[in-house]
Amino acid sequence: MRRIVIAGNWKMNNNLEESQNLISKLVEGLSKDKMNCEVIICPPYTSLSLSANLIKGSMVKLGAQNMYFEESGAFTGEISASMLKGTGCEYVILGHSERRSIFGEKDELINKKIKKALSSDLKPIFCVGETLAERESGVTNEIIKGQVHEGLNGLSENDLGKIIIAYEPVWAIGTGKTATPNQAQEVHEFIRKLISDKFSFAAADRIVIQYGGSVKPDNAKELLSQKDIDGALVGGACLKAESFLGIINAA
Numbered sequence: 009m010r011r012i013v014i015a016g017n018w019k020m021n022n023n024l025e026e027s028q029n030l031i032s033k034l035v036e037g038l039s040k041d042k043m044n045c046e047v048i049i050c051p052p053y054t055s056l057s058l059s060a061n062l063i064k065g066s067m068v069k070l071g072a073q074n075m076y077f078e079e080s081g082a083f084t085g086e087i088s089a090s091m092l093k094g095t096g097c098e099y100v101i102l103g104h105s106e107r108r109s110i111f112g113e114k115d116e117l118i119n120k121k122i123k124k125a126l127s128s129d130l131k132p133i134f135c136v137g138e139t140l141a142e143r144e145s146g147v148t149n150e151i152i153k154g155q156v157h158e159g160l161n162g163l164s165e166n167d168l169g170k171i172i173i174a175y176e177p178v179w180a181i182g183t184g185k186t187a188t189p190n191q192a193q194e195v196h197e198f199i200r201k202l203i204s205d206k207f208s209f210a211a212a213d214r215i216v217i218q219y220g221g222s223v224k225p226d227n228a229k230e231l232l233s234q235k236d237i238d239g240a241l242v243g244g245a246c247l248k249a250e251s252f253l254g255i256i257n258a259a
C-alpha cells in the first residue's frame with residue numbers, strides 16, 4: 009500500500025498575517041481528525057520560517073515552491089536548497105508548469121534542481137503535465153515521457169525513493185476543468201510504467217504519484233480512489249482551510 013500525500017501549493021499568495029490565519033485553522037482542523045494521509049503545505053518563501061514554527065507539533069510538513077541548483081553566490085533573487093532545509097522544509101516543488109511556462113524552465117534545469125534537492129536532503133515534488141494543445145494533438149504520452157525521462161535523468165533507484173511525482177495537466181490548473189478520473193488514471197498508469205521501465209517494478213510500485221489540477225473537496229474522493237492516484241497537489245483549494253481540510257478528509 010502506497011501512502012497518500014496531499015500537498016497545498018499556495019503559489020504567490022498570503023502575507024504573514026494571512027499565513028498565520030490559514031495555518032492556525034488548518035492545524036486546528038486536523039487535530040480533530042485521525043489522519044491517514046501525509047499533509048504538506050508549500051507557502052511562499054517569505055512565510056516559510058513562520059510556517060515552520062506554526063506547524064511544530066502537528067502532522068503538517070513543510071515544502072517550498074521552487075529553489076535554485078547552485079549552493080550559494082551571485083544569483084540575485086534565488087534561494088538555495090540548504091536555505092530551505094535550514095528553514096525547516098522537507099519538500100520542494102520542482103518543475104511546476106508555471107515555472108516552465110512563465111519562467112522558461114526547461115527539463116535540463118529541472119533535472120539539476122532535482123539532483124541538488126536530493127543531495128541536500130530535500131524531497132522533490134516533481135511536476136509534469138501536457139498543455140491543452142498537446143493533449144488535443146494526441147501527444148500527451150510523448151510529452152510526459154520526455155519530461156519524466158529528462159527530469160529524472162541520472163538518478164538512482166535510491167534517489168527515486170525520495171521523489172514524489174505530480175501529474176498536472178496544464179489545462180486543468182486553475183481553470184476549474186479537472187481531468188476525469190479516467191483521464192488522470194490513464195496518465196498515472198503510464199507514468200508508473202515509465203518508472204518501471206527506467207528503474208524497476210519495485211520502484212514504480214513504491215513511488216507516490218499525485219494528481220493536480222482543480223482538485224476540490226467534491227472531486228477529490230473519486231480522483232483519489234483511482235488505482236494509480238496516490239494524492240493531490242492542490243492550488244486554489246488549499247488557500248481556504250475548509251476546502252483543504254475537505255480534500256484531506258476525502259483522502
Ligand code: PGA
Nearest residue numbers: 181182221222242243244
Ligand atoms: P489548482 O492548481 O488546484 O488551482 O488547479 C494546482 C497546481 O498548480 O498545483
